[in-house]
Amino acid sequence: MSRAHRRTRTALTAPLAAAVLVAGGFGAMALTGGPALAATGSADPQDDFNGDGYADLVVSAPDATISSKAKAGYVAVTYGSANGVSAANKKLISRSTSGVPGSATANQRFGTNFTKGDLDGDGFSDLVISGGSPGSVILWGSASGLTGGTAIPGYGQSPTTGDFDGDGKTDLALFSYLSGAGDDPASGDATVWKGPVTRAGQPTATLPLLDKADWWGYDANDASCATNGGCQEDGDSISGPIRSTRTGDVNGDGKDDIVAWKYAGDGQWGNRLFLGGGSTGFTSGWVPADGTSTGTGTGIGDVNNDGFDDVVVGNYWNGDKVQIAFGSASGLSDQRVQTFDQDLPGFPGVEEEGDGIGSTVSVADVNGDGFGDIALGIPGEDIGDITDAGSVALVPGSASGVTGAGTQTFHQDTAGVPGVAENDDQFGASSALLDVDGDGHADLAAGSLAENSWNGAVWVLRGTATGLTATSSLAFGAGDLSAPATGAHFGALLR
Secondary structure, eight states: OOGGGGSOOOOOEEEEEEEEEOTTOTTOEEEEEEEEEEOOOOOOGGGOSSSSSSOOEEEEETTOOBTTBTTOOEEEEEOOOTTOOOTTSEEEEETTSTTSSSOOOTTOOTTSSEEEEOSSSSSSOEEEEOOSTTEEEEEEOOTTSOEEEEEEETOOEEEEEEOSSSSSSOEEEEEOOOOOOSSSOOEEEEEEEEEEEOTTSOEEEEEOOOOOBOTTOOBTTOGGGGGTTOOOOOSSEEESOEEEEEEEOSSOSSSOEEEEEEEEETTEEEEEEEEOOSTTOOEEEOOOOOOSSSSOOEEEEOTTOSSSOEEEEOSGGGSSOEEEEOOOTTOOOTTSEEEEOTTSTTOOSOOOTTOOTTSSEEEEOSSSSSSOEEEEEETTOOBTTBTTOBEEEEEOOBTTBOOOTTOEEEOTTSTTSSSOOOTTOOBTSEEEEEOTTOSSSOEEEEEETTHHHHTBEEEEEEEETTEEEEEEEEEEEGGGGTOOOTTOOBTSSBO
């Protein structure tokens, strides 16, 4: 299993949390608690804000209008339970929410990125939400769910959590907000807050996040730097904006690593690997390029169950291919890569140009066999004569990577899946695998940003010992949560 699923969980007794929208508008929110329940679920504690053992699903709606401000954005948290998530058990978070620092601002797209992790070490996972140039915000986990709000000024882009120095505490990597344009990438501040982090927003210490290599991954001391335009040695700055991050331990050294999708200049985006370290910060390593247009086509998890996390990259160079770079004690190498597409034996469907296989990638163990399974969004998939209706595939992992055996695909015309496939729905444009019902099997959340005139919607399919099932699957949109819906792109990011 991936390193994320090997983290120690502290058993807690906690009430189930529910956030309800009360009269007075989107910004007026309150928490209500139910009777105290034993934490009987077995979900990864990183996904659990209220300590009840069930993963909580976070959904972004970055283009929603908040307090009359267009594209101010918000995130919705739907709390897990023995019955999974429901539209009734939720919390909505925007810059207009009481306790959250700042105010709703047009085009800020609050919640474009977010990350989970127990920053203060109290046994409850916390939520860090990106907030553009003003910075990010931490909401703190508790027995009653997410509460409060602590500002992180200046670092408003793609925060990510992990144990980057191997001391058993959750750290927080932070990046300043930069725009991605022009021939040469701008440079901005980057840092790692060493955990625990206080609720006043003070880390135990800060660690450098060294940008020690040029775009192609050459070490700063490598002679090849001289012939490849030089290599940067910027200390705590990063060249180019970072739009998406994934965390895992690809070399098994007990220190989490970061795969970041960042701007390289000349209109080019792609992946960078930052290998976790101690007080000296990160070093660079090779990683496959993410050929998507959003950076969502990268997932990390232990597909072959060898103790090293693997990096799965979809839509490789826009060629409708998926690559698995297998982890090892020496990290990743282009010599240990498996490439496949929908022509893989056992993969339902037919490979067609423009399907966009792997436009979104998530990795977790769905069937409980110890191997990480790969969820691949295929938003350009045609269903019969319906163009770009979209689908999601689940490809099981094995000791030899993926073989195609047991692969499942789902779309809105699959029996048991709510809704109807329509032209340009782009079902599968976002995805996440997490155990919302705490039964030890990861469940699939899949999004369609284009659903209902770009309002967006999310579907949840349950995991079982035989894979995913459409039985008792759930679909909901922003309107079902009494949240702003028009043009919200609800489901743009799922975690």
